[in-house]
Amino acid sequence: MGKVIVLPETTKNPITLIGMRAGVCWGGDIQDQEKNCKRGMDCIVANHGRTMEYVNVEMVLDGYSARVIREWYTHIGGAPTRLQSSTRYINYQDGFDYIIPHGMKGNTAALEEYTKAIKNIQESLKKLEELGVAREDSAMLLPLGMATKIVDKRNLRNLVDMSRQRMCARAYWEYRALFGDICDVLRHYSEEWAWIVDNLFMPKCDVIGKCTEKKSCGRHQKEHTE
Numbered sequence: 001m002g003k004v005i006v007l008p009e010t011t012k013n014p015i016t017l018i019g020m021r022a023g024v025c026w027g028g029d030i031q032d033q034e035k036n037c038k039r040g041m042d043c044i045v046a047n048h049g050r051t052m053e054y055v056n057v058e059m060v061l062d063g064y065s066a067r068v069i070r071e072w073y074t075h076i077g078g079a080p081t082r083l084q085s086s087t088r089y090i091n092y093q094d095g096f097d098y099i100i101p102h103g104m105k106g107n108t109a110a111l112e113e114y115t116k117a118i119k120n121i122q123e124s125l126k127k128l129e130e131l132g133v134a135r136e137d138s139a140m141l142l143p144l145g146m147a148t149k150i151v152d153k154r155n156l157r158n159l160v161d162m163s164r165q166r167m168c169a170r171a172y173w174e175y176r177a178l179f180g181d182i183c184d185v186l187r188h189y190s191e192e193w194a195w196i197v198d199n200l201f202m203p204k205c206d207v208i209g210k211c212t213e214k215k216s217c218g219r220h221q222k223e224h225t226e
């Protein structure tokens with residue numbers, strides 16, 4: 001499975017920072033960190049979402065599939081940014097790591113077929129290199145299941161919103177696993193992060209008390225019954 005690295009530019013005490021920024025606008029004492037933390041918590045509890053945009057999160061996501069990163073890229077609220085491993089400059093001709101789909105793990109014949117297809121791609125990439133084809137052209141063969149790496153930067157509000165979609169039991173399994181890895185590393189980054197992960201990151205159904213998905217997992221009652 002992949003690995004999440006939290007970069008040091010990630011805000012260490014997000015709740016305190018939120019309170020400090022809000023304190024400027026409220027004429028509060030922003031020198032007192034305890035008061036900042038309490039004020040930050042008040043902002044969060046009152047759902048003043050804009051204040052969460054001051055909290056920076058920078059991470060390296062390494063070894064997840066190009067497919068899940070494609071889904072990651074749809075979370076554009078708050079203009080996040082990222083860099084992704086190049087398909088032109090990195091040499092994939094000598095092979096690449098790839099993700100084994102969950103559902104194939106116990107199915108030997110399916111796994112064999114999947115692995116064979118990946119190996120075929122790897123062999124073709126090698127042959128195309130020998131035939132003088134530029135990597136930017138042969139890279140068209142790279143599959144969505146290949147492992148990739150990104151450096152990602154976004155704010156807390158975006159990540160909270162992402163949790164609502166991607167902790168949903170109906171979300172793609174690899175995304176749920178990736179989001180779980182993010183929760184694990186952020187939980188250990190600081191005590192304030194541990195509170196955020198445990199209290200703000202949750203599927204949307206837990207927030208509204210009903211399921212909005214067409215096909216429900218049954219965790220909560222459906223919003224509309226047909």
Ligand SMILES: Cc1cc2nc3c(=O)[nH]c(=O)nc-3n(C[C@H](O)[C@H](O)[C@H](O)COP(=O)(O)OP(=O)(O)OC[C@H]3O[C@@H](n4cnc5c(N)ncnc54)[C@H](O)[C@@H]3O)c2cc1C
Pocket residue numbers: 074075076077078158161165166168170171172213
């Ligand atoms: C079960 C499931 C199935 C899914 N299937 C698919 C699928 O088949 N295909 C697919 O592409 N995606 C799919 N998704 C992903 C999902 O639909 C969203 O594309 C994804 O969650 C990112 O969009 P977002 O609005 O949630 O987040 P963001 O883009 O980060 O937006 C967050 C919030 O910011 C605000 N916002 C963002 N942009 C604007 C704007 N331009 N104007 C005004 N307000 C804005 C909105 O309030 C929005 O809710 C699926 C998700 C789930 C959970």
